[in-house]
Amino acid sequence: MSTRALSRRNFLALSGTAAASLVAAACVAPEAAPAAGEGEPMMETIELNHWGFSGPIWESIWEAIPDTYPNMKVNPTEIGDIVFGDQKYLTAVAAGTGPDTALQGRHTFLQFAAKGLYQDITETFDVSDLNQDDFAPVQFDETVWEGKIYGLPWDTDVRFLYWNRDHFAEVGLDPDQPPTTWAELEEYTDKLNIRDGDEVVRYGFVPYLYGNSWMWLWAFQAGAPSLSDDKRTVLCDDQIWIDTLQWLVDFYDNYVGDFESANSFQQGVQSAGLGLPFVAGKTSMSATGSWHVGDLLRSPGVDYGTAPAPIPAGGIKSTWSCGFSIIMAPGSEHPEEAFQVMRWFTGTPGWDALATADVAEAKRTWEREQLEGDPKFWPRLACYLPALEHLEKTYLPELGEIENSTWTLSLDALRNWTHGCGSVMGLAALQYWVEMDNAARNALSKKMTPEEAMLNCKTLVQEATDQAWEAIDNA
Amino acid sequence: MAATTPALSTPTARGFWKSLRGREALSFYLFIAPWTLGFLAFILGPIVASLALGFTRYDIILPAKWVGLENFRDLIADPLFRISLGNTVYIVLMAVPLGMVVSFLIALLLNQKVRGMAAYRTGYFIPSIVPAVASAALWLYLLQPQWGLVNGFLDLFGIKGPTWLASTTWSKPSIIMLMVWASGGTMIIYLAGLQDIPDTLYEAASIDGASWLRRLVHVTIPLMTPTIFFTLVMGIIGTFQVFSVVFVLTDGMGGPLNSTLVYLIYVYRNAFVFFRMGYASALSLILFLIILVLTLANVRLAGRWVYSEVEME
Known part of the structure; x- marks a missing residue:
């Protein structure tokens, strides 16, 4: 036996052995299958x-x-x-x-x-x-x-346009007539915007940042392609994407103003506990998803309508689903x-x-928030069609006219004019999502021109798509 | 020899472990054993694997494919690598000195003999032990542009506060503010260092007529340089690895527009969002080298400004 103190080498060796034992102990051995004939209950859970x-x-x-x-x-x-x-x-x-x-x-x-x-x-x-x-x-x-x-x-x-009927009436617009084209959307937004000096009191409409439209909704309405048919080529550099982003930039310049200010206005509304800007009456129109009806049911004061989102000249009625x-x-x-x-x-x-x-949760919400009237439940859109029909028959009769017309609009979109988010982004979906968002934000905050932003998106997403295909082709 | 050695050595070995030196050695090994065991079991393997994975393309599912230096070539051309490194260096350059100066000044104040000092010390130390997620959530409220306390305070003086975390200009300063606010750990280290300075030195300086400022410059700061050196090195290492606070403040995205995309967020994004483990490992390797070089440089330069009472052997 050595007469020296525990040497560094020995200590490390000991530690290594102990660590290996720890790891080995952590690896649970697979359970052995029960031997044939062992008495098991008939209805094993x-x-x-x-x-x-x-x-x-x-x-x-x-x-x-x-x-x-x-x-x-x-x-x-x-x-x-x-x-x-x-x-x-x-x-x-x-x-x-x-x-x-x-x-x-x-x-x-x-x-x-x-x-x-x-x-x-x-x-x-x-x-x-x-x-x-x-x-x-x-x-x-x-x-x-x-x-x-x-x-x-x-x-x-599905995504579509919500508009506040009271706000429309307030500025002399027909509450039953939502904008149907991008030109009308601009005109209506201009009328609905309210400012007190430099301070925004209410936005008429804020595309991209508010609601849940992203760039996809507007570009699809303009007929933009996202991928080639074989899903190998990313097409976010198509001229339609660039033009769509240019339209969004122009919209901000003319009717919204500074991108950062619009962003912080929304954050402010939400962190003050007022909810989403449309629910809080801080924007008169919103392009967002069918689920928003549920938010509005809990805010009975908002008199609203729903319609397909406005389309550009020569565009097509369209939306997207996830x-x-x-x-x-x-x-x-x-x-x-x-x-x-x-x-x-x-x-x-x-x-x-x-x-x-x-x-049951709706009932609790109504009690907790002391909301007026009976608890209301807005069903999600089930992909299994018999279940969708079942939900419709069970819950829609309990809801009002606007919820029923919005349900009809949702089903029409689902059956006839929606894009699936999964099929439009391909094998580099994560990168596509992130880079499209970066492209829009870069252009809207004037860090890049729309063309530079979309070309940058194309480069990055194409590289990721090529790598994904290379792995599949070589597998 | 075989017959004599055990007879001679056994009592000596027993004697060693009973001796003061032996007991000290045993204590030393016992104290470092938990960390060492944890390191060997859970950290060493991933470190070695990460070094190797930096030279592969690996998406977790398919086997890693050796690509040589491709990842390193890619990162030279990658604008986000430059942006994330730039953001991190900016935060290091601002947050480390600022945190050190603020901590030092607070430590000087908290080193006074005043009633209720323990409460003050606790108050300044608490932010450093608030979990990163909680402090980030708190600062989200404080920095909220419309109703946040910070802009509310600025408003009292007629200053329209910026949009802080929503602004590409102010997002990094917001993070730096949070980091400085949470530098109570450094403050405590300084406080310990200050209390280690013998009163006799101050007394001698006072007798010689030295003012408070001269005592600070000629007694306090020189004797604190070993402590300052330690906090500088640890501060640089820690700040290069800033992650959780930024992750919570920006929903893991490093926004707006990559203005808070710090290095480790970019590593994480590549590894666990895009599953580019090879590339993320290459990025990690580069960060390791940067920190290593800076630490070695610091150690090298320490001789020029760090005061040591003990003569180096």
């Missing part, structure tokens, strides 16, 4: 892990699953960010520790499906009682990559049950469970 939204509403939804499948238990877990990055899901699947099912944002769906992050469910789907025609076609197509089905679309939305789909993660130990969960969640029972929880 199968537990599935689902990653998605969290909170009391979501827990109560999953508690309803044994009503349909008594031998199933779903353990829901918060998935984290599924719009920008989806770090938790991706790293877990790569490590082989993913859930059985998960909700996934639709705009990145193809990007992730192409990487093999979702289980191919084509065969299971084909032998099930489901039919592709049962789903909203645009949203179903976005779960299909190279002819294979990778998920079931759950909910969606939403979420449910997928099965590769490596699920219970693929049959996982598919049943997906089927249940996107189907009428799942939507019923959500609606029941949402109605």
